[in-house]
Amino acid sequence: MEKLYGKVSIKILGARDILPLDITTSDPYCLIQTKDLNDIPTSPVFKTEVIYKTLNPVWKEEEFIFDIYGTNIVHILMYDEDKISKDDFAGLVRVNLDEYRNKGLRDIWIPLEGKNPKKPSKKKRGDIHLQINFSSFLSLSHYLNFDNHKIIKDLSKQLITDDFAKALMFYFSNSKACNLIDIIRDITSLEIENTVDPNVLFRTDSLSTKIIVATFKSIGYNFLREALTPLIRSMIENDVKLEVDTNKVSEAQSQQNSTQLTFYCSSFITAIKASMDQLPNEIKVICNLLYELILKKFSSENTSIKAVGGFLFLRFINPAIFSPEAFGLISDAPNPNVRRTLTLVSKVLQNISNQVTVTKEKDLLSFNPFITERFADLSNIIKQISTEVIDMPQQQFDFPLLQIEPITLMRHIDCIISSINDKKSFYSNNTSIEFNNEIITRAKLIQAQLKQQSKIQTKK
Incomplete structure (x- = not known):
């Protein structure tokens, strides 16, 4: 079976009813990373902005783009910032991206869980609000072969x-x-x-x-x-x-x-x-x-x-x-x-x-x-x-x-898409609107992915 390659865009929009870890409130932020089925990281850890003194945080412009190959799980961990001691764990979600392939933009609320998925948390940790959009590269093969x-x-x-x-x-x-x-x-x-x-x-x-x-x-x-x-x-x-x-x-x-x-x-x-x-x-x-x-x-x-x-x-x-x-x-x-x-x-x-x-x-x-x-x-x-x-x-x-590693292949796919996008004036009149739109959309994803490097989490 052909492996599915693509990019996924995940926007962290907000959360509701999270745990009050600073007496009656919290200072939440999220860490986000993709891992494979063996729990091995397939991306850096990215960090959102800290939203201070709220149990219902709202994030703006917190979009994260990941390369997808095979099966990937997105781990989103929420913490309460503590400027004096170690940050407190507030909850996490694990998102299996296989469930969102080729389904367009999905707007979802997911309950936050404890660290051990086999032991359901007795605490109600609240929910996190996400938008997920998976863009498969399988259609690229169709267009390039056509x-x-x-x-x-x-x-x-x-x-x-x-x-x-x-x-x-x-x-x-x-x-x-x-x-x-x-x-x-x-x-x-x-x-x-x-x-x-x-x-x-x-x-x-x-x-x-x-x-x-x-x-x-x-x-x-x-x-x-x-x-x-x-x-x-x-x-x-x-x-x-x-x-x-x-x-x-x-x-x-x-x-x-x-x-x-x-x-x-x-x-x-x-x-x-x-x-x-x-x-x-x-x-x-x-x-x-x-x-x-x-x-x-x-x-x-x-x-x-x-x-x-x-x-x-x-x-x-x-x-x-x-x-x-x-x-x-x-x-x-x-x-x-x-x-x-x-x-x-x-x-x-x-x-x-x-x-x-x-x-x-x-x-x-x-x-x-x-x-x-x-x-x-x-x-x-x-x-x-x-x-x-x-x-x-x-x-x-x-x-x-x-034969190369999937992550290396993704870099070459990015090169193909970016190169074609740079020359779209030479082919846009001779190709389908769907292809033109896909190339433009994917090129924007690639550019956004490059810019998110500033959000990589550094050890505290």
């Missing part, structure tokens, strides 16, 4: 941020009502269909590119570590400096360094090929998807292989080579000498994966025979992973390495 992800496709040219792409990646891989492969297919199809020259595919930042790159980085660490780290560590330990720029080293030194650099390029190709069994099936499925979409558009197997290979190296493998610390492959950044060598290696590998020779960088022109000679090696690797039949239907991939 008409082959039309909303996201409409926004794909306006929302090209890493945060939005990452949020979509986690949302679509953690929701049974959605599918990450499907969203990648639909927005990538749009990009490919709008591309005339296959040589520029995936060269500019796009939402589809960012989602795929975020996915590769999130699930491909073991492959990168296995394929690249031993060579990179060896180069760092030996302080490998292989400059080929003749403005910086002699012609003879450049030629000697070029020979060694060719050796390292070959070593990386060998290591990458040997580590292909570590490449996650999900990455292979995405490569296969790209291959098939490009083949459908341009009717050329070689064009598909070049495009997929160029993408894989430009966006995933080569960045890990010249910036291994950013991918967590090593702890500290390489020194400038090794960084320069790794950068040169990545440039040569990129030309091989693109199946093009060097034309602009004169100091790399001497690598063209080697580059041409290795076209087939990388082409075969890319063809293998792009056409391999994975023994599992694509729709069944659940991306286990992308």
Whole structure:
């Protein structure tokens, strides 16, 4: 069963006939917090304003918003403030939010109880007045999936941020009502269909590119570590400096360094090929998807292989080579000498994966025979992973390495809603009034939730 995610707004409006804990009156305030069924807190403790000298307090602007996932119980504890000693307990209520899902705004009075629910309180502690409104996020799946992800496709040219792409990646891989492969297919199809020259595919930042790159980085660490780290560590330990720029080293030194650099390029190709069994099936499925979409558009197997290979190296493998610390492959950044060598290696590998020779960088022109000679090696690797039949239907991939805690998923859902709300002028004329209203309402809830941090209870 799909877990229900959403936000609940609880307004504490007042109370009546509460216990007089200061002789004939009280100075009541409330603490409010959500907990799961095991009594484990799922939110901070928030505190209302203290209302002085009354048994029938009325609160204003005391709205609290909580993230809801699975089953949550709201605990509201009322205390009488005591400026000299410990505050006195006045009563509590436990609200099971499952009872209020999708029921709109509910205005209710609930009797205050003692601390032990198994022992009914003999004291009449009064009642608390609440308004509860639960907003489910299940409908978000419906809107985002509708008409082959039309909303996201409409926004794909306006929302090209890493945060939005990452949020979509986690949302679509953690929701049974959605599918990450499907969203990648639909927005990538749009990009490919709008591309005339296959040589520029995936060269500019796009939402589809960012989602795929975020996915590769999130699930491909073991492959990168296995394929690249031993060579990179060896180069760092030996302080490998292989400059080929003749403005910086002699012609003879450049030629000697070029020979060694060719050796390292070959070593990386060998290591990458040997580590292909570590490449996650999900990455292979995405490569296969790209291959098939490009083949459908341009009717050329070689064009598909070049495009997929160029993408894989430009966006995933080569960045890990010249910036291994950013991918967590090593702890500290390489020194400038090794960084320069790794950068040169990545440039040569990129030309091989693109199946093009060097034309602009004169100091790399001497690598063209080697580059041409290795076209087939990388082409075969890319063809293998792009056409391999994975023994599992694509729709069944659940991306286990992308599964996250519900509270983290809620942050990504907030990012999606806020991002769409910021761009509503680009889609509002093409979507339903219901969707527009939901996005606006939820965005307001998110903003209100951020502002309530000032109400977090600090220990007395």
